[in-house]
Each structure stands twice: as structure tokens, then as C-alpha cells.
Amino acid sequence: MMNTQPPQSLPPMTDSRQQIVEAAAQCFMLKGLEKATIDDIADVLGATKGRVYHHFRSKSSIYFAVHRQAMQYCFDAVDPVLALPIPHDEKLEAMAAAHARVMMDTLPYQRSIRLGVEIYLRGSTTEADREMLAELINQRNNYEELYREVLRGGIDTGTLSVPDVKIAGRVIMGALNSLVDWYRLRPQQTDADRDLIAKDLAQTVVRGMRA
């Protein structure tokens, strides 16, 4: 039997690695992918380049770790909603709200991934980079497919209706992901504030897709 695991097993996410990824997400958000230097990331940790390069081969591999984590947050937030035994239209709205929440709750990660996909797509010089990138793009597609499946389910059962499932999926993702552009973290914001935004967003987006 063939080994179905990915060829190069991922390095274990130790505590120190996780800290670096977290710091990197912060830096990427604040200064942009290119302008954020390895030294910046190390500074956030009160460390030096040596620590970073001890755990990561390259800057791009750090970005990929951030990206992977961001995707994981999304899946983790939406999976439980997906399992709920509710009509497709309600499920879609709940998924949208959950996605909106995770955008706000993990803003540095989500913002980082938005900055970089295309950039690393073009300039990927190494084979490892291209491989990583292909996997992440695939993951992202799988994630968006979750929404399209619910859309199709709703259309089949008569609770949803859109001119084009693919475009409807784009609309959902576009509207929700735009949060990373305009949502600003403020210290006095409460959990309820975020929930309100998430609910309003989800409702506004999904309402137009109801049958």
C-alpha cells in the first residue's frame, strides 16, 4: 500500500515555532509582507534572527506557516456549524457569521494571507515553495467549496436561489474577507460588538440568496 501521507511531513508545531508564527503574523499585518523583515519578527520576540532561522528555512516558509494556521482557524470555526441539522439557508448564514467572527478574532493571520498569495505565486523560485503554495491554494478551494455545497443543497431543497453558484460563492467570500481591510481592532471592543458585526454582515450577504 502506498504511503498516502504528504511526502515531507510538517515539522512539529512546537511552542517556540508557534511564537514565531504569531509574531510574523503581527509583523506582516503591520508592515506588509515584504517590508516586514526577519529582524522585525525577531524583535517582537525579543530575540534575534538566529532563533528564527533555527526554526524556519526561509522567510517564505514562515509565511506559509502563517497561511496554514489562518486556514486552520477558518475550518475549525465553520466545521461545527456545518454539522448542525438546520435548513441550508440558515446554515449558510451561520457559516458566514462564523467566518466573519474568525476574521476578526484572528485578524493578523487573515490579513497576512491576503497580502501574499499572489506575490509568492509569481516569484516562487524553489520547488518546495511552489509545492506549499499549491497545497494552500487547494485548501482554500476546499474551504470555499464548503459554501458552494451548502448553496447547491439549498437550491435543490428550495431554500436558496442564486443566478450562479460560483459567483454567489465569490460574493460571500469577498464580502466577508473584506473585513480584514476595514475592521480595526480597538481595545474597548466587546465580544458582543463583534457578534453584532458578524450577524449584520452574514444577514446582509445571505438575505439576497434566499429563495
Add this chain to the structure above:
Amino acid sequence: MMNTQPPQSLPPMTDSRQQIVEAAAQCFMLKGLEKATIDDIADVLGATKGRVYHHFRSKSSIYFAVHRQAMQYCFDAVDPVLALPIPHDEKLEAMAAAHARVMMDTLPYQRSIRLGVEIYLRGSTTEADREMLAELINQRNNYEELYREVLRGGIDTGTLSVPDVKIAGRVIMGALNSLVDWYRLRPQQTDADRDLIAKDLAQTVVRGMRA
């Protein structure tokens, strides 16, 4: 009476300048803001750095010119729709469709501006940069305000209904602007193809805001 014009008049948009801006938009789209070098831009024109720096003081000033042009395209596309004597809900959908069209038609410009706002916001070292940036952000806000005004008008006259005008505006912009992420130029695409996408998008987004 005070002079209400901007303090430093913009350099005239000569043909050569326009070519540079066009080439820059291409490069920014293909390689990203930071990875695109002045030499890249010059290469597209079959020229050298000298030509570029003869017309622009800095790389950031080129980006600002691209940004300004992108905004102008948007205004030019939406202004005529705004003047139509039709109900607010129809007007909103027509504006959305026009915006979607301009996203596709001027893709390099629109994609460039998405990449850079935040990046140049942080690292703006010169006063001129900050000034330019503030003006462009202001312009962008004015543009989005056009949509919010139509939304409010529609709510007042009973043709539109949303939980929150601000968020509804974000949804519209987010969904439509996401075009720059997923829309791909293909040579065999016809005008009708783009119109179909624009119509589907506008309809899907605005339908949920109707009363």
C-alpha cells in the same frame, strides 16, 4: 476668497507619463508592489530607469499616479449611472454593475491599488507621501459614500432595507472589489461575458438589500 485647489498642482499627464503609469500598473499587478522594480517598469517600455525618473520623483509617486487613475476610472463609470432618474434599488444595482465592469476593464490599475494602500500608509516617510495618501483615502471614501447615499435614499423611499448602511456599503465594495482577486483576463473573453458577470454579481449583492 481662499484658493480651494490643491496646493501643489499635479504635473500634466503627458503621453510619456501615461505610458509609464500604464506599464507600472502592469508590473504591480504581475509582480506585486515591492517586487516590481523601476527597471521592470522601464523594461516594459523598452526603456531604462532614466526615463522613469525623469518623469517621477520616486517609486511611491508612480504608485500614487496609478491609484489616482484607478479612482478616476471608477468615478467616470459610476457618475452617469448616478444621474439616471430611476428608483434607488435599481440605481444601486446599476452602480454595482458599472463598478464590476470597471474592475474587469481596468484590472491592472484596480489590482495595484489593492496591494498598496496599507503598505504605503505605514512606511510613508516623506510629508508629500502622507499628503498624497490622505487625499487618495479621502477620494476613496467619497466614492464609497456615493453608494451609501443611494442606500439611505432607498431606505427613505422604501425601496431598500438593510440592518446597517455602513456595513451594507462594505458588503457591496467587498463583494465587487473581490473581482480583482479572482477574475482572470482571458483573450477569448467577449464583452458579453463581462457584462454577464457584472450583472450576476450586482444582482446577487443588491437583491438582499431590497425592501
Add this chain to the structure above:
DNA sequence: GCGACAACATTCTCAGTAGTATGTCACTGT
């Protein structure tokens, strides 16, 4: 037919940055 200027091209400098090489030190099993 010549000075002057615009529109570039060529060449150079200098700062910043990814990545490397090597050093240090605490700990751990033996």
C-alpha cells in the same frame, strides 16, 4: 549653425536585507 533645453541613457553609490557560518551555553544521558 548654435546655444539651450527636454528627454532620455549610463553609471555609480549606498542602504537595507535574506541567508550563512560560526560561536556560546545550558542541559542531558552515561
Add this chain to the structure above:
DNA sequence: ACAGTGACATACTACTGAGAATGTTGTCGC
């Protein structure tokens, strides 16, 4: 107590790219 190793810090290299300085060429007024 000592060899080995993991987890870093320090010091260095190699390169890239923005911007400046300077050189070249066409053109236009006169």
C-alpha cells in the same frame, strides 16, 4: 565529568534595488 545536541546569539557575506549624478542625443528657436 564529559561528549553530544538543541536552541539560540553574533558576526559576516552577497546581493538587490532606489535614487542621484552625469553623459548623450534630438530638436527648436533664432
